[in-house]
Amino acid sequence: MKDRRRQVNPDFPNSWRFLLGRARHALSQDEQRIIEDMLEPVERVSHDRVILQDGDLVDRSTFLIEGFMARTIKRDGRRHIVSLHVPGDFVDLHAFALKRLDHTVVAIGPTKVAYVTHCHLEELLARHPHLGRMLWFSTLLDAAIHREWILTMEHLPIEGRLAHLMAELWYRLSLVRLGDEDGFNLPLTQVEIADACGTTPIHLNRVVRSLREAGIMELSRGRVTIFDRAKLERTGKFDPSYLYGEGALKLGQELSR
Amino acid sequence: MKDRRRQVNPDFPNSWRFLLGRARHALSQDEQRIIEDMLEPVERVSHDRVILQDGDLVDRSTFLIEGFMARTIKRDGRRHIVSLHVPGDFVDLHAFALKRLDHTVVAIGPTKVAYVTHCHLEELLARHPHLGRMLWFSTLLDAAIHREWILTMEHLPIEGRLAHLMAELWYRLSLVRLGDEDGFNLPLTQVEIADACGTTPIHLNRVVRSLREAGIMELSRGRVTIFDRAKLERTGKFDPSYLYGEGALKLGQELSR
DNA sequence: CAGCCCTATTATCAAATGATAAGTTGGGTG
DNA sequence: CACCCAACTTATCATTTGATAATAGGGCTG
Numbered sequence: 001m002k003d004r005r006r007q008v009n010p011d012f013p014n015s016w017r018f019l020l021g022r023a024r025h026a027l028s029q030d031e032q033r034i035i036e037d038m039l040e041p042v043e044r045v046s047h048d049r050v051i052l053q054d055g056d057l058v059d060r061s062t063f064l065i066e067g068f069m070a071r072t073i074k075r076d077g078r079r080h081i082v083s084l085h086v087p088g089d090f091v092d093l094h095a096f097a098l099k100r101l102d103h104t105v106v107a108i109g110p111t112k113v114a115y116v117t118h119c120h121l122e123e124l125l126a127r128h129p130h131l132g133r134m135l136w137f138s139t140l141l142d143a144a145i146h147r148e149w150i151l152t153m154e155h156l157p158i159e160g161r162l163a164h165l166m167a168e169l170w171y172r173l174s175l176v177r178l179g180d181e182d183g184f185n186l187p188l189t190q191v192e193i194a195d196a197c198g199t200t201p202i203h204l205n206r207v208v209r210s211l212r213e214a215g216i217m218e219l220s221r222g223r224v225t226i227f228d229r230a231k232l233e234r235t236g237k238f239d240p241s242y243l244y245g246e247g248a249l250k251l252g253q254e255l256s257r
Numbered sequence: 258m259k260d261r262r263r264q265v266n267p268d269f270p271n272s273w274r275f276l277l278g279r280a281r282h283a284l285s286q287d288e289q290r291i292i293e294d295m296l297e298p299v300e301r302v303s304h305d306r307v308i309l310q311d312g313d314l315v316d317r318s319t320f321l322i323e324g325f326m327a328r329t330i331k332r333d334g335r336r337h338i339v340s341l342h343v344p345g346d347f348v349d350l351h352a353f354a355l356k357r358l359d360h361t362v363v364a365i366g367p368t369k370v371a372y373v374t375h376c377h378l379e380e381l382l383a384r385h386p387h388l389g390r391m392l393w394f395s396t397l398l399d400a401a402i403h404r405e406w407i408l409t410m411e412h413l414p415i416e417g418r419l420a421h422l423m424a425e426l427w428y429r430l431s432l433v434r435l436g437d438e439d440g441f442n443l444p445l446t447q448v449e450i451a452d453a454c455g456t457t458p459i460h461l462n463r464v465v466r467s468l469r470e471a472g473i474m475e476l477s478r479g480r481v482t483i484f485d486r487a488k489l490e491r492t493g494k495f496d497p498s499y500l501y502g503e504g505a506l507k508l509g510q511e512l513s514r
Numbered sequence: 515c516a517g518c519c520c521t522a523t524t525a526t527c528a529a530a531t532g533a534t535a536a537g538t539t540g541g542g543t544g
Numbered sequence: 545c546a547c548c549c550a551a552c553t554t555a556t557c558a559t560t561t562g563a564t565a566a567t568a569g570g571g572c573t574g
Contacts (some may be wrong), residue, residue, distance in 0.1 A: 053470050080412055085393035094400065102301035129382065139393075144355070146404055147360060149403075200533080202534090459523090462523060462524085519572100520570105521570085525565085527565105529560105533556100533557085534555105534558100536556105537552105541548105
């Protein structure tokens, strides 16, 4: 299936070091090398390919280098998106400690990944406690994002949920240098966004329109354009403290010097 | 504040070993002792007391021994419940790796807890990798529960959300021997349940009534009575695989021999 | 025992969201 | 270039849910 949503920002910064930003703690050169050495060669994964199926027992985890992925849970024959991932995320690290996963991970648009065997992770844990803690941290960050989604669905109407989702993605992408001044590229269709917001595509479209007419943001051909960040964040009641961005921002500054 | 919702099941099994069931893996006698030795003396915490405030830096985590707790996030001056905890849960273990928490933990009804200093946890991690992995697992279980709540809010009407929540709590309580044949005790008011389901108390009450009239369950004076488990689980689209109960059930069988 | 507060309940009306149907757009493909 | 298909858009009506208000019940306190 080909369509115009599935394009990826072409000028992606290839240095993985930015991506390690999710660790949120400045890593020493040595530590960066240890992690990079652990990764298997980069592989391309095409749109809609399942990285990891619900229930499978796996012996490796996936580091997302380029593109987007979603975690989905099936119920009543329908797939529902329960979380989204951006480059720099260790998409299924949960599988390392859980053994089997309760959800399915799927690529959204063309992506690039690097696998790490659990064998290597075991070794890492034993030899480098600091890095082990960092991996743990990274999975807890997922939990924090889950909590914020729950909060959002509990108390915001769909318009607020959409605004929150976009504010969150913009912020997360910016942490890994993939956010632009005025917005970001997003290979999600309105059907998928509606799913993530817990509504129907028809209603989502109403809401997209209302945000556009309010001069807040626009959604068009795989790109999100933000007109008024303050209004966006107010509509979505967005407070980024749950993303624990401090460390990563610091790291970014260091790297960009 | 006193009221009738805040009573606790008096015949609570005092052996902590059942509670360690959340680990979901059979623990050796030695390992059980290691953990028990790590815990500080049991303390009582009364209703509505904040265990851990959003943003605080802490140097200990809390093991819930008796009663219920909630994780809450404040937005717009209102508190929202984003997760619930039952005895046997390591309520704020997340704080160990995250340093500061993005949410607040509060007691619901009178509770008993035992703290563990992060110091001791560090030591445990260094000396007993298996137990360390178990702690990690326990936090990932929270993430899995979060995902299921998200799924539930995405695709179920309030009636289904309530049914799902009750099915989940019943199951989780049963894992630590606190579920009865026909239901369980729950010190939550309808206002709080409504919050957790993302609706208003008025509407929640409508739904409580509709479940009662459908012969599915009843909510009365701090007790949940289930009339028809199959219908309940169907209404809430409940599939317990996300609770990773296998190991715990096995453990329970072993202990009850 | 009376009064009070918190909780639960019910009714009524307004607003948000879901469902169905149908039309539009734009890029990919022959 | 013309067709085709997926994604998007709009309209209309049904249903769910929210908001406000008013009442009932139960346990605690003076």
